[in-house]
Amino acid sequence: MAIVITAVIAAAALAASARWAWWRPSVPGLCVLCYHKIGTPPAGSKLKELWVSPAKFRAQVKYMLDNGYKTLTFSELKKYYDEGQNPPEKSVLITFDDGYENNYKEAWPILKELGAKGNIFVVFNTIGKANLWHNPASEAWVNMATMEQLREMLSSGVMEYGSHTMNHPHLSSLKLEDAAWEIAESKRQLEAAFGREMCAFAYPYGDGAYVPAIREKALEAGYTFDFSFKQGKTRWPWDRKAMTIDRLFIRGGDNNWDLALHLTRGASRL
Numbered sequence: 001m002a003i004v005i006t007a008v009i010a011a012a013a014l015a016a017s018a019r020w021a022w023w024r025p026s027v028p029g030l031c032v033l034c035y036h037k038i039g040t041p042p043a044g045s046k047l048k049e050l051w052v053s054p055a056k057f058r059a060q061v062k063y064m065l066d067n068g069y070k071t072l073t074f075s076e077l078k079k080y081y082d083e084g085q086n087p088p089e090k091s092v093l094i095t096f097d098d099g100y101e102n103n104y105k106e107a108w109p110i111l112k113e114l115g116a117k118g119n120i121f122v123v124f125n126t127i128g129k130a131n132l133w134h135n136p137a138s139e140a141w142v143n144m145a146t147m148e149q150l151r152e153m154l155s156s157g158v159m160e161y162g163s164h165t166m167n168h169p170h171l172s173s174l175k176l177e178d179a180a181w182e183i184a185e186s187k188r189q190l191e192a193a194f195g196r197e198m199c200a201f202a203y204p205y206g207d208g209a210y211v212p213a214i215r216e217k218a219l220e221a222g223y224t225f226d227f228s229f230k231q232g233k234t235r236w237p238w239d240r241k242a243m244t245i246d247r248l249f250i251r252g253g254d255n256n257w258d259l260a261l262h263l264t265r266g267a268s269r270l
Ligand SMILES: [Zn+2]
Pocket: 097, 098, 164, 168, 204, 205
């Protein structure tokens, strides 16, 4: 009997070790959380893990604040970078890709209420429209935030923006000059719309982050920071010429234990 119980416990421990990367050592570096949609996935969504429920998002933000993490905006990170300072050790950037209206309706009120800050990578040509780059057969079109909603969030001091291109293409599948246009034109348009510098860029699908010619276009366009889709924390001081900033992808099914592992280990699973 004791052998059976021991075997069951060992099997459970093994299963937990495969699911959660608690056995990884803690690593230093900047944490940049990557969210997409806050809400309930529509029926038939094949990208359910991109949806985090408002209750989970609230619990995650609360967990970070309760555990001494400080949420930064892009401009706050830029100030540290420009001054050659390291951001405080428990700094976190909460980022949202694409610019969905649910960021305005669900995420922004939670951040405001709890006293945290966030950042959205906006796809300029879809502002006030829908996620037109998705095939609606596999991922339903939902509303993107309008210019008015984006302005309201910005003026609250709780949300800042970066660019996620004009049209959300796979940058490496475009001609280099067209990829360069997507990268630079979105910076110009967003700066004109919001009257402030856009210092951050995120590659759609993470595509192009590791193509040297494309990355060079992002740096040439004048972005201080470029963010990939690669899982991990980024060592600081950050070597801008050498690499993009990694992120911690938060899945819809993640709980606060996953979040704790992301923040400390740079990954919650294998
Ligand atoms: Zn995207």
